[in-house]
Amino acid sequence: MGTPWGSLVLETCEGQVTIVDEPTYSFRSVDNLRTYDAEIRLAGGDFSSIHGVRIDGKWSAVFSATGGRSIVHQHSAIVVDGRLFLAVGDHVVSLNLVTGSMEWSRCVDTATCFGVYWDRHHEALLSHGELQISCLSVMGDEIWSASGADIFTEGFRCLDNGIEVIDFNRSVYLFDYRTGILLARK
Template sequence: MLELTHGNIRITVSNNHTYSVGSVDNAASFKHEYLLDPKSEGHYSSKHGVRTERDGDEIASCILVAGGGASGIHTNSAVIHANSCYIAVGPFVASLSLPLLQLEWYTESDCATCFGVYFSPKHQCLISHGELEVARLSLKGEIVWSTGGADIFSNGFELLGDCVKVIDFYDQIYLIDIESGRGLMR
């Protein structure tokens, strides 16, 4: 489970592997059910529940459901900026309004799995750490650029001011300019 705060609002994001879309018999219930990948035809690998509360009282709840590669919940699964919570779910990044958790948009930022989402204050954008691609997204969910490497980006990811440092399966290091998406010399 991941816990975030926004002013006096507490946001929790959790895995809900046993959640069954459309069922009334789920162990956990949510006010909103957002299917991000309708073409998955019921084969959903990522099910992330989100709840907001203030002073111990629930404000809203939703579950984000997607196919593609499964994404887990960890420190970089979600980030808050302004009045939005951005969450990596399967191959998507989704934006939820705070505190009511209305789905603002969702974008497929990787063709396999989005491992995490980051906010770059200097560039006022989101960076998606995907399994196969690193992508820059506008705060409205538009992909500004996307770039891949020789293998999956599984061995490290870091924002370094004006660039992203990402390491692939074979420990090859990539430095990617946040502004342009071009690789930088090391």
Template sequence: MSLNKFFEDYRLCIFDEKDCIRNPVNGELEYNYIHINEVDKGCLNVTKHGINVLKNDIILGSALVISSGGATCVHPNSAIIDNNSVLICCGDSIFCLGLPHLNLLWQTKADLATCFGIYRYQDEYVVHGELEISCLTRNGEIRWNVEGKDIFVTLNGEDVFKIIEGYIYVKDWNNHVYRINASTGQILKDRYEILAGLPASGLMYVSISQDEIPNFSEGFVVRFFKSDGSNWVGNFQCGWTNYSRVFDFPHFNKTVVLASGACYIMIDDNLKPSKILGVGITDVYQTGDNTLILVDQTEFIVIDINNDNVWQSDRISWDGFKDLVFSGDTVSGLAYYPSNDDEEWCRFSFNFRTNEIVGGKYRIKTKTKPWWKVW
């Protein structure tokens, strides 16, 4: 893969260099510069990225950066241009080269394994590494770095790293989300903790149910950590399914709790939910722009965290879905239709942006006023 960056009248082409180009006559590498740390010269497993500087599609200069550590490839976040320099992730290091000549300004080993991406933040650089998140000064000095409980990468590679209004949000292999102060490197404490059961001591838990029942048996128990340092425990009344999970959105001060199919939206440090939705939720799909699509047994519920908007689709199935596939803005699969003796499962698709439904057999328009309770 190659990546194009632009500087003044020049175009930089950065590319994966697996088979280094050599002069057919003398066998020497065909680059103006070869940048490699002395320690890495004896390593067999190294990553190599090439850089060409072009003007009017004519190559004016070139460089090769070589580093050990985990293998990297060129992608949109693996290099940035800052003033008169280009910064490139290669293996476990960040290379800073001067423009337009590609001379080495500095090289910093920014991760114990692999540097996945580099981002400009204020007057410094934040590096998304495999084992560390680090902040580099403009001179390449590491000002702070932090580690997590596991590697900072997920199985599907989606929505792993973001910088939003001074905070870094990064996921590890177990989909645990870390919130890091981009200026200080401080990992902020989790806003919640799922408990195995009701605590035997401490403050009395808070019972949270759809019908405001003051006391009921143990449900889905979550401890919340408030902004003032205190905490409280919520005992959420369960719904009808086995699906329980917590989705936290610190940037919006919202937490969505799924308690065995019942959904509760918690805002700020409030001990009462702002909305309570459904009892038969079996799964949840999260988009990259903070939208949750809740799969109920007969329809879908959409929660737009950004705009505090909640709505539900028309009823699509008599009772249940299967073989669901989420792609783009659409969920498709099979809806249950027992009245059809030949084919009980009917194919459908649902666009959760436009509420357009294609296929399926059951059609009852939802009421204008949602049935769920709003505090």
């Protein structure tokens, strides 16, 4: 059986992590379909995205963020060295897989974070945002960010020679892993 739409399952050394889209979840309500050990609002104001995270009955948490609406899909989260990096709305969150504690969160785009990626060869934690591409340290510091002429909705790939991103007008950008400098545009 496949993974349901709006969810993601990752196998880790600490157990199976399940991430689900929770668009109808109400904070502090007893009437939710699922309950979580922790409820974390990543930003003030109205939130547009809510994602729940569970790991084999050990811990659970639900996160809300502002910005454009994001849904859970294959690039919503990655596991790197005992941490889960999760894209929610306009944020990326780092969670300790053992304890479930949030180590940090960072707003990575003024609109939406479409996904989070890890390129092991370049040791690069990358955020694919609607308006910008960001490279973060595993500790949550922004190393660089770059934008284009239009929104980055048509593709994102980690290549050997750079990060390829395609905008709404089908312009192709190639950014340097280390500096974020635009290497090519066609």
